[in-house]
Amino acid sequence: MSKSAGSGIIATSEAPSAIGPYSQGVRAGDFLFISGQIPLDPRTGRMVEGDIRDKARRVIDNLKAVARAAGGDLAHVVKVTVFMKDMNDFAAINEAYAEYFGEILPARSAVQVAALPKGADVEMEAIVHLEAPSRT
Numbered sequence: 001m002s003k004s005a006g007s008g009i010i011a012t013s014e015a016p017s018a019i020g021p022y023s024q025g026v027r028a029g030d031f032l033f034i035s036g037q038i039p040l041d042p043r044t045g046r047m048v049e050g051d052i053r054d055k056a057r058r059v060i061d062n063l064k065a066v067a068r069a070a071g072g073d074l075a076h077v078v079k080v081t082v083f084m085k086d087m088n089d090f091a092a093i094n095e096a097y098a099e100y101f102g103e104i105l106p107a108r109s110a111v112q113v114a115a116l117p118k119g120a121d122v123e124m125e126a127i128v129h130l131e132a133p134s135r136t
Helices: 052-069 087-100
Strands: 008-012 025-028 031-037 077-084 107-112 122-129
Touching: 008 052, 025 052, 031 052, 052 077, 052 087, 052 122, 077 087, 087 107
Parallel strands: 077 107
Antiparallel strands: 008 025, 025 031, 031 122, 077 122
């Protein structure tokens, strides 16, 4: 189930539920602001196992699910912020990232942080440019 409109809160069961007092995404006009996603599997609510590439893929799949709930997709992402616990994971995260953002590369920042929610190794947030709602 998802909810979307010209402006407002975006929620979907295809991405993990918020683990605090925030929304998965907020649409403001033609833009969608997706809250930070960590490698939680939305079906189980548990952190995915595997290496940092697997975790980054889950994070991006979660971003994609929220974008889709608002009528968007990854091809229209204009900005991503990547938070990682260890900058040594940067190259591996980039490998997974490139699988999703092939030739259409959004602007991006990547920073090392001391800690992330639920002990995650990586978190990403995104801004998506959505097409204006039809006025028919």
